[in-house]
Amino acid sequence: MDMPVNVPVDDPNADTEWNDILRKHGIIPEKPPSPTPIIEEAILEAQRRAHENRLEDKDLDELDALEDEEDEAFLEQYRKKRIAEISTLQKASIYNQVYPLQKTDYAREVTEASSNAYVLVNLTSSMGGNTESRVLSEIWRQLAGKYGEIKFCEIRADMCIEGYPERNTPTILAYKDGEIRKQFVTLRELKGVRTKIEDVEKVLVELGAVKEGDLRLRKRSESDEEEDNSQEADDGDDDDWD
Template identity: 35%
Template sequence: MSVNPNEDTEFNDALRKHGIIPPREPTPPSPSPPPSPTLEEMLEDYTPSELKELSEDAPDDEMERLIAAHRRQRIALERNAEKKARFGRVYPIGRDDYTREVTDASKINEEDDDEEKGTGVVCFLYKDGIPQSERTFEHIRALAARYPKTKFVSIVGDKCIPNLPDSRIPMLIIYRKGEIRNQVIAWGSDRERRSEG
């Protein structure tokens, strides 16, 4: 007859007492339940209009006050994010607009920018009818939507730089603080490139 040392019986207790079988392993403590979510965590996924309805249906004044305060805070955060996300698309410009829309715009600091980094401006020079230029324009539009703090502008290449050869198109000129930081010439003309993500 075999004895299961893990069974909880009087016989096993007597055997353990005399050292015949090893002591029973302590049962692991049951995990404690996760903490209850805070009010802020519960309200995280609600829109401001849903929060307004929720505060009106609150069971007491204290809960109504807390929900209303959370709603005001959420609205302030959304407005602040909208201020910072100033651009979000590609702005077409002409030669006369270049200095104001590119060079001068890159000198403008954000309101809360203590480092005075200026604004990043990407100037896209293109020409209609060039396949690489059209493909690159699609990527530039996607980047503008993804990075709304950066200003993206587009201009026909030979209107920006007279006699610009088609072999140098598409071209990206990147400005910050009124200076050219980088230049990418004939991007994608040697092979098709894809933007990931």
Template identity: 40%
Template sequence: MALNPNEDTEWNDILRAKGILPPKEGPTEDELFEAHDQAVREAQEKHLSDKELDELDELEDEEDEEILRHYREQRIREMQAFAARAQFGELVQISEPDYKKQVTEASKEVWVVVHLFRDGIPACKLVNAHLAQLARKYPTVKFVKIISVECIHNYPDRNLPTLLVYGHGDMQQQLVGLGQWGGMATRVSDLEAYLERCGALPDHPDPSYSASKAEGSDDEVVQSSRRTYHDSDSDYD
């Protein structure tokens, strides 16, 4: 077999080190330019991969038009595919006669998160605000609330708020109270992490969801529920 001095082999490296073969020629100028262009393209793709549609529009004058069009179309396809699967998107109140159909039966097809609540309990008001935000973020998950004593007769208020997580046609997890997160200090991210551990949330939220806008719309409810709690607590001081 003829020896190819340009091959990258261990034997050729030994021969070059001993001066038997001449040093391997470096890349040509064209090859260097191509490598540079490839690196630029990869950097652009990484930079654009996490952009929203409106951000891509703003970058149109700054980035290569073809790359922008590619990512805009890809983003639209992702949003359309997600919209086809999204059936819900809000926290809905149900009653006892609806429970079997809206929760048990529905959970055979999708994950269902049930909040047992009572009006006038600040922690329940707080959880309702947090779940309303998560319902918008994860519209493929069904979020419902039901007055506790309608769901379970004589259910004690001391156990509220209570979350029941349904999947595969049966209850998978339950959460009683908010003690593990400091009660009224509970954040929406705490409930989100809990539901993720339960397996109830998809890997990716709604691509059109804006956390900053959602948080702004719920801040007033959250702050109001916390003020109500502190006011009622001070009555006992």
């Protein structure tokens, strides 16, 4: 009767002649494939896709500036794509302002209108001392001019809902297809009085009202970065005079 043999193995995954013999006779399992080629292939694929999509975030002016660096036919594809995107936005851009609301018009101007577009309502403070309300009203004005396909509305909270608490203003209500999809009671969930336009833009992206790759988002981010750098430089200059 054959007795099982206990074969000492220091490292079953080591590339040794002894291990090869053991694998050949089925004493130890075959060595699993190395993950290195798979990882290298994934890296190369990611690099290939990044190269193919290198113009995805370029606007028309930036594409024109690359005429001496890129293949003309390749550039032309993206030019046509950008022109089509601009045309689509222009056709959808029908609001472009903040619409003041009356309670009697709320159903028509908001609930019903949300069947055709995203509608965002700002329930503002009835008192002039609410800083967050003033901040959001200014952001509303900027957003309305930038995203004309979205309807931005504004109404005093106490005119919309009798007895609405002043401490809950401003309140943001986001409508689509007759339903409230998101709401913010004050700007506490954003950045309070430090809330900026890009903070609300993130909400628009989360809602699906603005596409994540929309070039208008990138332009704003670059502008903000330049402002921040400028401010830091000014602060540094002030320090030199201390």
